[in-house]
Amino acid sequence: MYLSACEICFTFFIVAGGSCRIVNSRNLFPEYVYYPLTFAKAPAMGVKMKTDTIAAIATAVSNAGISIIRISGADALPIMDKIFRNKSGNKKLSLMPSHTIHYGFITDNDTVIDEVMVLIMKGPKSYTKEDVIEIDCHGGIVVTKRILETVLKYGARTADPGEFTKRAFLNGRIDLSQAEAVSDIINAKNEFALKNSMNQLRGNVLNKIKEIRNSIIHDLAFIEAALDDPEHISLNDFSNELDTHIDHSLYELNILLKSAENGRLLKEGIKTVILGKPNAGKSSLLNLLVGADRAIVTEIAGTTRDTLEENIQLGNLSLQVIDTAGIRTTEDVIERIGVDKAKKSAEDADLIIYVVDASTELDENDYEIMDLIKDKKSVILLNKSDLDMIIEPEQMIDLTGKDVLVISAKEDLGVDSLESWITDQFFQGKLNFNDEIYITNIRQKEAIEGSIQSLEMVKRSIEDEMPEDFYSIDLMHAYELLGGIIGEAVDEDLVNTIFREFCMGK
Numbered sequence: 001m002y003l004s005a006c007e008i009c010f011t012f013f014i015v016a017g018g019s020c021r022i023v024n025s026r027n028l029f030p031e032y033v034y035y036p037l038t039f040a041k042a043p044a045m046g047v048k049m050k051t052d053t054i055a056a057i058a059t060a061v062s063n064a065g066i067s068i069i070r071i072s073g074a075d076a077l078p079i080m081d082k083i084f085r086n087k088s089g090n091k092k093l094s095l096m097p098s099h100t101i102h103y104g105f106i107t108d109n110d111t112v113i114d115e116v117m118v119l120i121m122k123g124p125k126s127y128t129k130e131d132v133i134e135i136d137c138h139g140g141i142v143v144t145k146r147i148l149e150t151v152l153k154y155g156a157r158t159a160d161p162g163e164f165t166k167r168a169f170l171n172g173r174i175d176l177s178q179a180e181a182v183s184d185i186i187n188a189k190n191e192f193a194l195k196n197s198m199n200q201l202r203g204n205v206l207n208k209i210k211e212i213r214n215s216i217i218h219d220l221a222f223i224e225a226a227l228d229d230p231e232h233i234s235l236n237d238f239s240n241e242l243d244t245h246i247d248h249s250l251y252e253l254n255i256l257l258k259s260a261e262n263g264r265l266l267k268e269g270i271k272t273v274i275l276g277k278p279n280a281g282k283s284s285l286l287n288l289l290v291g292a293d294r295a296i297v298t299e300i301a302g303t304t305r306d307t308l309e310e311n312i313q314l315g316n317l318s319l320q321v322i323d324t325a326g327i328r329t330t331e332d333v334i335e336r337i338g339v340d341k342a343k344k345s346a347e348d349a350d351l352i353i354y355v356v357d358a359s360t361e362l363d364e365n366d367y368e369i370m371d372l373i374k375d376k377k378s379v380i381l382l383n384k385s386d387l388d389m390i391i392e393p394e395q396m397i398d399l400t401g402k403d404v405l406v407i408s409a410k411e412d413l414g415v416d417s418l419e420s421w422i423t424d425q426f427f428q429g430k431l432n433f434n435d436e437i438y439i440t441n442i443r444q445k446e447a448i449e450g451s452i453q454s455l456e457m458v459k460r461s462i463e464d465e466m467p468e469d470f471y472s473i474d475l476m477h478a479y480e481l482l483g484g485i486i487g488e489a490v491d492e493d494l495v496n497t498i499f500r501e502f503c504m505g506k
Helices: 007-014 076-083 141-153 165-171 175-185 191-201 204-228 238-268 282-290 331-346 366-373 394-400 418-426 444-463 467-488 490-499
Strands: 054-057 064-072 098-106 111-121 130-140 270-276 306-313 317-323 353-358 378-383 405-408
Touching: 007 076, 054 141, 054 165, 064 076, 064 141, 064 165, 076 098, 076 130, 076 141, 098 141, 130 141, 130 270, 165 175, 165 490, 175 191, 175 204, 175 490, 191 204, 191 238, 204 238, 204 366, 204 467, 238 467, 270 282, 270 331, 270 366, 282 306, 282 317, 282 353, 282 378, 306 418, 317 418, 331 366, 353 366, 353 418, 366 394, 378 394, 378 418, 394 444, 405 418, 444 467
Parallel strands: 270 317, 270 353, 353 378, 378 405
Antiparallel strands: 054 064, 064 130, 098 111, 111 130, 306 317
């Protein structure tokens, strides 16, 4: 959706509201005051907003100490008036102050279902900006479902996955990047991912994107105003200023784009493939990292025939570890399939751990593995250091140019150094979540890539001395793409797809 020059300028004056005045970014007309456009009040354009009352179980459906049933919508309090009773039997929750907790019973006509505590949060000061009720009941599966059925019986409907957060987004309480951060917090696999998601929930992505968009719309509005009123607003030499502004925006966007790879690793974990010859100690290493006998370990070479995957925590890091069949030339059809899968896994890996049996000589299989890892981020573990080592670290460094760590998987020696090495390699030895923004979402990454391309097109138009209309087209495209990150001008299908991935009750 593009805005014409007239539409932009009309909006420009309307937003200013008569008491404000307009000036170009170079203050050529000091009698005017410039008012930047943000369109902050138009999120999710075209998305239908449901206003009925929804309910869902917000905790895991299992035997537990307590369960929580969440209700949101205009009928939340009227429904509770029908099913909640205190000891005296006459307490209407709709008359109670917001953000208060009440003890009583959930009933269906004369049948008492459970003893509960009910939390009232009246809109707009609630998660969804609607009236929200949370019922804390006993954690049994039967009683929890029975209370939900009663709530539904008296006027609510079952919430869709993520619908509470979707309503928070559509009602303007949070933007789309913050909504996605909610899901990331729930699914965080490590401390780093949790901290980064919390920072996104606080609005660090939102604020950075709004800052860049405001710069773009500032220039766009000035161009459109000048084209509509060339007698009073001049575009002479404006291209130089615009070029400077775009350079700054491109710098900020490229920082965000570079963070996307680390962001993916934070969110999903580092895809780590363990390679080596048969009987080098790969499965022993996996068991040591997992902290359990996950892989079968024997003295028989070739025991592992297929890939074995485990998500593990190595300190504060998450690793998707894949143990593979030992790489060697073999006539065994099944083992050869395992070797081929090992090589394919290596191609897709973020990190390869090459385990070498330091107590035996290198052979042609080792050189084949060295060829596989030459262009990949890799570390070599000289295993079985508890035995007489025939292979020295310097030899492997000379052959591969890779870092080498000496370990003994059997004796649990040297594995701690692997954590430090991975942290240094992937995160340059430090993570500062107070200052850094990490893009963890492929949708956000693609929008940033597209906006960079559009801004580079503007720079090309400036270099080619094209008419200013060309600037406007690409500036608006970059503006809209960045707006998609925070939820402005996104279509209903995209919004529904995003929230469909949420758990029930959130």
